[in-house]
Amino acid sequence: MTKGFKSKLGEGGYGCVYKGKLRSGRDVAVKILDKSKCNGQEVINEVMTIGRIHHVTVVRLIGFCVGGSKHALVYDFMSNGSLQKYLFSQGSNNSLSCKKMYYIAVGVARGIEYLHKGCDIQILHFDIKSIVSLTGARGRMGYMAPELFYKNIGGISYKEDVYSFGMLLMEMASRRKNVNVNVNVNVNVEHLSQIYFPSWVFEQLSLGKEIEIGEMTDEEKELVKKMVMVSLWCIQTKPSDRPSIGKVVEMLENEIEGLLMPPKPFLSLREMSKADDRTEMTPSQPELPDPPSHETSSTLSESCH
Numbered sequence: 001m002t003k004g005f006k007s008k009l010g011e012g013g014y015g016c017v018y019k020g021k022l023r024s025g026r027d028v029a030v031k032i033l034d035k036s037k038c039n040g041q042e043v044i045n046e047v048m049t050i051g052r053i054h055h056v057t058v059v060r061l062i063g064f065c066v067g068g069s070k071h072a073l074v075y076d077f078m079s080n081g082s083l084q085k086y087l088f089s090q091g092s093n094n095s096l097s098c099k100k101m102y103y104i105a106v107g108v109a110r111g112i113e114y115l116h117k118g119c120d121i122q123i124l125h126f127d128i129k130s131i132v133s134l135t136g137a138r139g140r141m142g143y144m145a146p147e148l149f150y151k152n153i154g155g156i157s158y159k160e161d162v163y164s165f166g167m168l169l170m171e172m173a174s175r176r177k178n179v180n181v182n183v184n185v186n187v188n189v190e191h192l193s194q195i196y197f198p199s200w201v202f203e204q205l206s207l208g209k210e211i212e213i214g215e216m217t218d219e220e221k222e223l224v225k226k227m228v229m230v231s232l233w234c235i236q237t238k239p240s241d242r243p244s245i246g247k248v249v250e251m252l253e254n255e256i257e258g259l260l261m262p263p264k265p266f267l268s269l270r271e272m273s274k275a276d277d278r279t280e281m282t283p284s285q286p287e288l289p290d291p292p293s294h295e296t297s298s299t300l301s302e303s304c305h
């Protein structure tokens with residue numbers, strides 16, 4: 001089916017993905033699972049769940065293979081590849097328009113809404129979490145919701161996916177990794193080499209300033225602002241302050257005028273730890289990383305020396 005695993009499409013947390021072809025001629029993506037990470041029963045359980053999922057924005061599982069020398073999952077082939085390729089490629093051939101990025105974001109949110117509504121799985125553990133480390137660079141929050149670190153923040157729930165989506169949405173709006181602080185940015189500021197976008201963007205919005213990322217039309221500015229505001233709602237520290245994913249779809253689709261400015265979320269482990277002293281938050285995992293002492297300032301005014 002894969003012609004001897006000739007064409008590798010990529011690699012994820014569970015193994016490598018290869019391009020294949022069914023006898024019918026249909027193109028497929030074959031994920032060869034790392035046997036040390038999942039046994040046959042786990043694969044069957046996953047298949048029973050994922051196999052029932054059928055939504056236009058969720059990649060379809062069309063077959064599986066267990067019991068032989070390899071465990072494999074077979075999916076519809078997505079000829080455009082992963083979103084990753086388009087996210088951080090401004091100026092290159094893979095660059096997507098702001099509007100397209102917005103439509104993709106709405107599609108992803110609708111896909112999660114379908115999964116939250118239509119499946120009887122309590123927690124989906126949104127895929128993007130499994131490929132990133134516990135936190136982002138320099139103790140900043142990554143895709144994982146803070147309740148996974150601090151149990152007093154709230155129970156684990158569907159809101160965990162909303163948080164992860166919010167972090168992704170922020171990256172889609174800004175076209176840069178939230179956690180990557182060593183990037184050159186051109187957001188109306190010259191000579192700025194270190195910036196943590198979520199903190200900077202919150203400050204801009206609080207000051208009533210515009211969000212400008214390179215050259216943008218007024219329509220694009222409004223779309224970016226909407227994505228950023230919705231994202232800031234999604235990444236609220238307390239799960240109960242985050243909207244449901246259904247509400248997120250609504251917020252993204254409605255006019256920006258109806259959106260309220262969200263409260264400031266905690267955007268670094270340092271901020272979380274400070275709150276920890278005040279509210280007696282308890283780390284839910286013993287190996288909670290210490291906030292690094294060398295952390296640079298995270299806001300624009302502080303990081304611009």
Ligand SMILES: Nc1ncnc2c1ncn2[C@@H]1O[C@H](COP(=O)(O)OP(=O)(O)OP(=O)(O)O)[C@@H](O)[C@H]1O
Pocket residue numbers: 009010011012013014015016017029031059075076077078079081082084127128130131
């Ligand atoms: N159905 C598909 N069609 C085309 N390419 C795919 C498909 N599925 C995966 N790929 C490619 O293989 C790469 C790895 O995918 P995979 O699903 O294993 O990992 P992931 O989504 O990055 O993370 P995780 O292991 O957490 O699911 C993707 O980034 C993409 O480039």
